[in-house]
Amino acid sequence: MVTSEAMLERVEIPPVTKSLSEERVAYLEGLVTQARSAAAVFTQFSQEDVDRIVKPMVLAGLAKAQYLARLAVDETRLGVLEDKALKNMVATEFVYNYVKDKRTVGAIREFPERGLVEMAEPIGIIFSLTPITNPTSTVLFKCIMAIKTRNAVIFSPHPSAWHCCHEAVQIMYETAIKHGAPEGVFTCLESHTLEDNAYLMRHKDVGLIDATGGPGVVKAAYSSGKPALGVGAGNTPVYLEKTADLNMAVVDIITSKTFDNGTICASEQTVVIDDEIYDLVLKKFADLGAHICNEKETEILERTVIDSDTGFLVPIAVGQKATDIARMVGLSVKPDTKLLIAPIKGVGRAYPLSAEKLCPVLAVYRAKSVDEALKVCIDVNHAGGLGHTAVVFSRNDEVIRKFGEVMNAGRIIVNSPGSIGAFGGVYNDMVPTFSFGCGTGGGNSTMDNVNVYHYLNIKRVARRTQAHMWFRVPNQIYFNLNAVENLRDLESRSTIIITNPALEQMGHVDVVRRHLPAQTSIHVSVIPDAEPEVKVVMQGVEALNLYKVDQIIALGGGSVIDAAKIMKLKYESPEADLEELAAPFMDIRKRVVKYPTQKINRARLVAISTTSGTGSEVTPFAVMTDKEQGRKVTLVDYSLSPDVAIVDPQFVMSMPRGLTADTGIDCLTHALEAGVSIYASPYTDSSAMQAIRLVFKYLPVAFEHPGDEEARSMMHNAACIAAIAFSNAAVGVNHALAHAFGARFGISHGRANALMLPHVIAFNASVPTKFMPSPNQRGYVAHKKYAMIADLLGLGGSTVEEKVKKLIVATEQLLDQLKIPRSIADLGISKEEFERAMPDLARIAFDDPSWRSNPRMPLVSELVELFWEAYRGRGRAKVASASHQQTA
């Protein structure tokens, strides 16, 4: 608790227990056994049971406050009777006021909205060392805390305060037993030795050491290997700033520093006073009974009350009256002198009185500026008082804030007395305590005012919570033939059409141009028909800036629309760092990187898709290539989603059959993967299932009869609907495999997906080797979702397994109808070449974020196996006991 207390105290607890006699060990073991039984029995008590015991204990402590104070003063010869009585009352009444309504048994706090309940688990046996300076009040405080938390305590009082502490323990114990506490709940070591303490500190049944005492005791507690509450030394700096209420400040400091003759470790040690008020403040101190030492007197005090070897207060001065100290050291002071004030010129060993002085001796320092004052306070704080207490008197909020910022103290007391203020509950709303945690600065495990919660293990019962889900779609989607006419309603001063050469040649740009309002200034930017490069995107941004556009129309497939999304991002927020925005993430809601919300330009993005596959017109994704860095940049954010999507089949009527097949299967893969994703929800299911139905019905027709308007229209809708599903539920392992394979062998995305699809369905429908953590789903449901899809398609089958098999067969038949190669081998890739590529394929597929929403977590070896199944192709997709699972 205090630095100087070390000088009064036993020396450090020996690190290794000396041999104790058998009788002594038996005695100590008896205490532990008794406490262990009491603690065990105590676990059965309810909150009401303990509260019934605590109140009479508090009343007993209050009734005996003066009696115990008298015992303490008589025995220790320290402090002031009246103040010790007051401390006993604070330790009972104020502590009770704090704990009386606190729940400390069973469920102590509940957070229903978070599904969390905190439950109390007692510690068991607490081995408690109590100090000489606050002996009985500390015992009363700890007894009340222990009963409130259902713990048993073995007390080891300071040898020079044993009798008063023993009496305090007895009073508490008898009252507690009378009101139902278990026998043996408190015991007090009798005539103990350092070896006894060391033995108990290391005892396997002692759950916690609560060491309130000198640094030796605290260090021994922390060195024991046991959990410990060992609270540290103090050296309280006070900043008395020029705006302060000086009358209040001076009275508060005298009240605090003379309280119990300065034995409280939180009491003021050095007051740093602004130059402007220094003389006035000293006069006020003198007027109220302080003796202001001259240089010679200060020098005498430095030599006499501070031990030059240790730098600590000499034990004989601790807790003595100012007049007695003056007499001891040969100073002549008035008989009613309350406080000896010694001006000092610095802090540290060269200025002995800057140390902690647990007596009515106070150092003062004249500071020329706020900066100097704060620096001196920091010096005092670091000269033995880290983590403990600091005091500021000021009316300047900025000074108070700065003081709080630079002081390393658990208790920063503002405009009130340090010692009584630190207790809490008297001058402020801090938790009442007799144990001041000093944090790591003081070598402590806590910086709090030690309270009941430090006497508990707090358990958290965490219920499964349902993560908030979302379903986000563009604001406007126009579909069916001639939906492009809706452009007329989109007012724009300056519009740019981003497209590619082929579409311009086909006359699609003219169609769009015709439907824009007459007053719109129209510009066209033609970009290559390939995944957009950074250079292309930045050129596009230059055009947007040149024309000061307020509307961007992306007319094309996924590449064009993706390019337009990124152009819009950079146009509106030029500072957006694409590389940073492409940082990987697991959960879009918890991602580290945030997309910019500050925009210097505003432009509406209208996406008109000319393929029926990617669905980029409604997705929050954009991919571009950074050729200089040799990599792809994938951006994901709902702010990238187009504002308006136009799903007009007139733009896909002339799609070649191969492209129709590939993009159609891409669409089907989106829907199937969204359907079984761990982020699937009833909202995404409704889109995914509808898209699957449309693909199975209309893709073969669109493939066989490209001019069939209904089939084209429905496939165009299906692609958009599937994209809505996977925009919100994400894709899966099929995409991870296809991305790796397609990039390595230059195979179109849709075709690569097709090669993997039947095998992935079988893979996901099987019992996973490794389940994917998915708080949104109860049990493994992928196989059932596939069965549901089979039902939707009317494929038949009576069990889940049969239905999954029928879905795989139907998928294979669809691929056959579309004349898509059915194995990687069919593409002309040799087994040797594929084998050589396999390590890279597996690594790239595993690095691909797509599988993170897959229902089954793929092992790398399983990715390899899936690649090989796709290589071998047709007839290899098998479901391994899918329907035998009993998952919900």
Added chain:
Amino acid sequence: MAKKVAWLKVGGEHIVQDLQEAGEKLGRAGTEIILDFSSVRRIDPAALRGLEKLAVIAEEKAVRIELQGVNVTVYKVLKLARLASRFSFANREAQSQANKEESCHAESSTR
């Protein structure tokens, strides 16, 4: 091999006396004892001491003591008091079976 078994119901309010009685029964050689704790809601330090004594006697005589119907709260107390490992505990099914087989407060029977 036939074994002598004594069954004793431990009363909620007279645990210490009941445990003393159990100790006396245990004193008679060759006896294994089953203590029915099903009416014990709470346990106090005196009862813990009684159980500790009983455990010592049982260990000296190499006799097994089985506690039946111990509620979870009391079981945790025995665990914290480091007594649980010194007794065996019957599960609920075994307890019901034992209740059927043994007449109430019977001095002994054969298994």
